[in-house]
Amino acid sequence: MTGAGLAMGAALAASALTPAAAASSPPAGPYAGETSAGDAVEFVIDERGALTEFSTVSTCTVYSMIPSTLVVIWPGANPPIDVRAGEPFAAEWVVETDTASASSEYELSGVVNADGTASGTGVVSMDLPVLPCVGSEFEWTASLDGEAPDPDPVYEPTATVSPAELTESELADSGVTISGEGFAPDSEVSLSVSGDEVGSQSADADGAVSFAFASDALGAGEHEAVLTAEEGEASVVFSVTEDAPAPGTIPGEPPSEDDLDPALDGAIAVPASAEPGDEISIAVTGAEPLDEVGVWLFSDPVSLGTQTVGADGRTTATIPADTEPGEHEVAVWASDETLIGWDRIEIVAADDGEEGEGPGEAADDAGESGEAADDAGEAADDAGEGSDETGEDSGEGTEGAGDAAESGESSDAGGEEQGEAGDGSQEDAGGSGHDAREDGADLAPTGGSPAAPLGFAALLMLGGAAAWLGARRRTA
Missing domain, CATH: 2.60.40.1930 (Macroglobulin (MG2) domain)
Known part of the structure; x- marks a missing residue:
């Protein structure tokens, strides 16, 4: 007896393993492929995601003294099987003949992917009046007959936080940055920290988002930050530690x-x-x-x-x-x-240095020194004039005495030279005094020059000697 000789009965029973409803339906449309034996496979995924009209051929074997193999047709009359993209399915159904003396049991399983490809296994066994026909399992593959639509994108967002550990004061001052990637472009992403929503914003064109978060009330401990969008969520944990105690004093309370x-x-x-x-x-x-x-x-x-x-x-x-x-x-x-x-x-107060003489006082001292030099110069002039007179008298009193004349001339010359020296000392000293008065700010106090009184004494001694020699010549 062949599968072609079996008539389809009115009673049709089927059971299916329904996938989780969270996944999306596979692409709708007709699918075509073949079995591992090379036989054609066809089925349809409708707009609701149901697999219908599965058709192919397979075999079963009757084991008797002489085993025989029968060909069984899958007529494409399976009950609708709900499928979800990428998730496995399995279904069973029974077809009875019109005489109810024979029936066929179908088993179909597989997976239909979001990219429009599908694969699985099938087997059909027959319950015949004499001996059963044991079905042979086959493998099948198929794909959407035509170009498969782009599958729905799958988003797997991730989250990071920086820094991952900080102190309470650092969280209050600079806070943390919580970043997310892998979200749908331009999707709305919300941020929750320790269960409290603290803000939301749109992801950029690359599905990235970033939040700056600071708080002075969160406290020490581990805190979870969660980024949530329609397509999924991602979380990350950061740790907050207590601030180090402020440096204390020893002893802790100020002593007295x-x-x-x-x-x-x-x-x-x-x-x-x-x-x-x-x-x-x-x-x-x-x-x-x-x-x-x-x-x-x-x-x-x-x-x-x-x-x-x-x-x-x-x-x-x-x-x-x-x-x-x-x-x-x-x-x-x-x-x-x-x-x-x-x-x-x-x-002690900072030492700013002792006070020195002011510029005016130094100038006054220098001026007094100049006046003393002027006085010394005038005295030198007087001594020079006196010596000149003594020299003249000595020359007159010693006529004919060549030595006395020479002595008088020498004395006269000496007197003139001393007089000139006195005049020079007076001018120099006077000039020095004037300069000192002008530049007194840079000078320490000074006395008169010792050269003037010494020159005056020398002139007096020379004049006295000349007068004594003149007196002796007159006596002689």
């Missing part, structure tokens, strides 16, 4: 001058004096290298910071620039807030 134990006076050593703004070195007796200590300035307690003791047992601190001059105390506390010691220091 009453806390300075007299027994610890001098237990540390500081310079005897310093100026505001100076960095001072402090010898901290009993502290270990790398110990942290608190340094304070009194009488009004002013913290000079938490300092570290060096390998030499010393540390440093800076005197505030607005510290008033006078006696102060520097005290040092250990990290356990016990007083190590204190010492006195004199804060």
Whole structure:
């Protein structure tokens, strides 16, 4: 008995595995292909995504003393099978003959893809009155008869955050940047942080989006940022840590001058004096290298910071620039807030240098020096004139005495030269005094030149000697 001899019955039963409704339907239209045996395959996907009219041929075998193989026709009368693009389907249905003495059981499975291609398997078995005909499974492939439409794009968005870890104050000040890619171009994307929607915007033509997010109320911990659009969503987690505590003082509460134990006076050593703004070195007796200590300035307690003791047992601190001059105390506390010691220091005002003589005073001194030089010059002139007169008298009283005449002439010449020297000294000294008065701003106070009185004394001695020689010649 062949499949061609079987009549289709009125009763038709079918069951199908229906895929999830979330996927889209495959491209609609007629599909054509072939089986693994080379037989033609045809079916239709309608607009609702149902597979109908599946037709092909296959075989089954009756196992008796002499096995025989029968050809079975798939007439294209299958019940509609709901399919979704890219998802597998399976269906079974039974066709009974008009005599109800034989029936055929069909099984069809496969997948129809969004690109218009399809593949699967099929088998049909027959229940005959004497012996069953066992179906042989076949494979089939098919594609949309004609050009398949472009499949619906599949979007798989992703999200990133930068920085991924930050402090509470950094989140409040600069915040984070949450970026997404892979969204549908120009689609509306919303941002939620820790379950609260904080904004939305459109993706660009490449499906990218970026949000700047800052908050002073989010708090420490891990927080999830979610980017959501119609085509899907993406999430990313960032971590917020607590801010580091602000640097404290040692001790934590400002001490008072009453806390300075007299027994610890001098237990540390500081310079005897310093100026505001100076960095001072402090010898901290009993502290270990790398110990942290608190340094304070009194009488009004002013913290000079938490300092570290060096390998030499010393540390440093800076005197505030607005510290008033006078006696102060520097005290040092250990990290356990016990007083190590204190010492006195004199804060002195910055030294601007001693006041010097003003330009006017220097000019006055120089002027007085010039006047003294003028006086010396006049005295020298008087001495020169006196010597001239003495020389003339000596020449008259020693006529015929060649030595006396020569002496008188010599004295006369000497007197004239001394007189000229006196005049020159007077001019030079006077000039010096004038110049000194003009340039007194650059000169220290000076006295008169010693050359003038010395020259005057020499002239007096020469004049006296000449007078004595003249007197002796007259007596002789």
